[in-house]
Amino acid sequence: MSNNPSTPEGGSHPPPLPVASTPPSETTLQAFADMSAALTGFQSSFIRPFLDPVNLSGTFYTFAVSQVGQPRMDALLSAFQALSNQTPKPTPQQIADTLLETSLDAPSLQAQLCQSIIAMWYLGSWYTPGVLGGNGFAPPALQVISQQAYTKSLVWNVAQAHPMGFSAFTFGYWSEQPASLQTFGVDITNGGGQ
Amino acid sequence: MKKIACVILLSVVAVAMVIMTSIPATMAPVVADPAIVLSPNIPGDATFGPLPPNATNEQKLLAIQGDFDIYSWNTFIALNWPPLPNGNGDPNKTIGQNGDNDTVWEQYRDVADVFLPGGATPTYTGTVTVPTQCKASYKPGMRILSQVGKTPTVLTDFSQPFNTGPLIDQNGNYTRYEILVNKPMFDYILQNKLYSKAGQKAFTGEVAFPCGGPTGPEGAIMVKSAWRVISAADRGRFHTETVLVYTPASQNPKYPASCSTKLMGLTGLHIGHKTDSASQWLWSTFEHVDNVPTEAEVASGKLKAKYNYYNPKCTAANCPPNQVPPRPWNPTKVSAFHSQVIRMNMFKGNEFAFQSADARNADALKLLLGVNTKSVWQNYELISTMWPTNTGKCLATPGDPLGTPAPNFLANTTLETYIQGMVPNVSSNCIECHNNATMTNARPSDFTYILQRAQ
Numbered sequence: 001m002s003n004n005p006s007t008p009e010g011g012s013h014p015p016p017l018p019v020a021s022t023p024p025s026e027t028t029l030q031a032f033a034d035m036s037a038a039l040t041g042f043q044s045s046f047i048r049p050f051l052d053p054v055n056l057s058g059t060f061y062t063f064a065v066s067q068v069g070q071p072r073m074d075a076l077l078s079a080f081q082a083l084s085n086q087t088p089k090p091t092p093q094q095i096a097d098t099l100l101e102t103s104l105d106a107p108s109l110q111a112q113l114c115q116s117i118i119a120m121w122y123l124g125s126w127y128t129p130g131v132l133g134g135n136g137f138a139p140p141a142l143q144v145i146s147q148q149a150y151t152k153s154l155v156w157n158v159a160q161a162h163p164m165g166f167s168a169f170t171f172g173y174w175s176e177q178p179a180s181l182q183t184f185g186v187d188i189t190n191g192g193g194q
Numbered sequence: 195m196k197k198i199a200c201v202i203l204l205s206v207v208a209v210a211m212v213i214m215t216s217i218p219a220t221m222a223p224v225v226a227d228p229a230i231v232l233s234p235n236i237p238g239d240a241t242f243g244p245l246p247p248n249a250t251n252e253q254k255l256l257a258i259q260g261d262f263d264i265y266s267w268n269t270f271i272a273l274n275w276p277p278l279p280n281g282n283g284d285p286n287k288t289i290g291q292n293g294d295n296d297t298v299w300e301q302y303r304d305v306a307d308v309f310l311p312g313g314a315t316p317t318y319t320g321t322v323t324v325p326t327q328c329k330a331s332y333k334p335g336m337r338i339l340s341q342v343g344k345t346p347t348v349l350t351d352f353s354q355p356f357n358t359g360p361l362i363d364q365n366g367n368y369t370r371y372e373i374l375v376n377k378p379m380f381d382y383i384l385q386n387k388l389y390s391k392a393g394q395k396a397f398t399g400e401v402a403f404p405c406g407g408p409t410g411p412e413g414a415i416m417v418k419s420a421w422r423v424i425s426a427a428d429r430g431r432f433h434t435e436t437v438l439v440y441t442p443a444s445q446n447p448k449y450p451a452s453c454s455t456k457l458m459g460l461t462g463l464h465i466g467h468k469t470d471s472a473s474q475w476l477w478s479t480f481e482h483v484d485n486v487p488t489e490a491e492v493a494s495g496k497l498k499a500k501y502n503y504y505n506p507k508c509t510a511a512n513c514p515p516n517q518v519p520p521r522p523w524n525p526t527k528v529s530a531f532h533s534q535v536i537r538m539n540m541f542k543g544n545e546f547a548f549q550s551a552d553a554r555n556a557d558a559l560k561l562l563l564g565v566n567t568k569s570v571w572q573n574y575e576l577i578s579t580m581w582p583t584n585t586g587k588c589l590a591t592p593g594d595p596l597g598t599p600a601p602n603f604l605a606n607t608t609l610e611t612y613i614q615g616m617v618p619n620v621s622s623n624c625i626e627c628h629n630n631a632t633m634t635n636a637r638p639s640d641f642t643y644i645l646q647r648a649q
Contacts, residue, residue: 029251049598050254051218051251051254051255051583051584051598051600052251052255052583053544053583053598053599053600053601053602054602055251147616147617147618148602148618157593165619166618166619168594168596168626169629170629171632171636172632172637172638179592179593180592182593183591183592183593184593
């Protein structure tokens, strides 16, 4: 018998996830941004610019923690830090391969969280860890995280395009050659962006 | 001792280099902290103080927003300085020394006199376009609030961007608008013949207005102002002008062109300036302090007895806020509908914009009151300055043409009354909106809609 409050349908809510009561530190947010950069193939300075009035990395970090709990996010960031501190320093691609466990058939819970973080950056939406990957289509996203998560999600940059209903380009841009992938924030070192 | 000094110096240089390589080069710190000053000199660009050590993202944004807000106040002070006959600020006078004064920006050229019938060549000084209905009342030097002719649905004589509707004050009078450009902006239009449709068609380059620099002359500036009819008793609270108010004829509703002499009080001032640090232009927006209450003030009930565009005695049920006036719109008559306007909180997540504007407004108020406790300029406040956080020197960053503006949204309640909010590409964002501007041939016009007025 669960002590969780009943839902109108007679089921029960899951227990609340542990979330830190204080806002994330700059160090934590930078680590999350650096890890996100490695996972997505974008430049860290693009993921978390020096001056960031949109603060998508803060929004995404906070949202992900609210979904999976602080301990799970802390563990993932610790794993990322441990990889980053190795000598010689692995490339972002090697870090991403390790965190995503690309050599394994069945990704761990931690690797599934990495998949959700990648989808969050690319699509601005949250997919519950574990629903992505494998064959076939993923189920619909739980939610689009915010308006700016939609307009600034990375898929548009990779496509050198813009979402429906929002364009940063001037009228007639479609007749011009698009700017390079690098200027859209893609990390083109080590073969990235090819 | 020399060694210690050398180490300290190297440390300072190293820290400075970290700062210099981190922030956009055009926002490199200067030695002294910028400050609001009483000066007739229009700043060519913002200048920047050092960032606090180990600053968080919010602290960095607050610091640089502060520098831009100082720039905005210095621009406001210089543009509202008493002018010399040549239009520049008179160094022997001071803003508000006599309470109110004529201003530098009012010597700029009204766009009605830039885009002339038939695409005629304009002049910066000289005769102004006087509508027939105004000729009997017109005296040389008198200003006319009018934007006559076929204009796009952007900022016509009594309506607002995207034709979202007029703004009607608590006395039932329609708010009037005007747009003026400074000499560098006018000269660029003239030199490139962009004042006519034919000239725009023949122009093969990319429209690029001149940028102001921190030590150099000002760049292209355009000023948009909003005015309401006031009584002589209210003269002490507003910058006022006795002007000719022209209303062009309309077919729906049907009314003829008319012109009348009115005492008008300034309620909104929007200043766009293209600078080295902002190829997307800097957008400084000021309002009269009596215009409207904020959402928070309405919620708390801490209201003034009287506003220009809000009735504190009317409930939300009876006077729903921020509603477009019902048609028909007839600015020649006193309206039974009075706009009930509230300033929405558009800085959620960008609270640094509130903090900075509040601090700079307090600094400016002290200076203005120091000149004259009856200065009308004490009754104006900066709402905020929108600036690009990611930009090159007088050039946009490829891949980020908007430069990721801060704050994310900004509206002047007299100019963007009905597009307040926080919905991307729908709510008011100066840079995003003006990035869509084109000439009459649909080619980009460098963040200004006025070139669409060419005939």
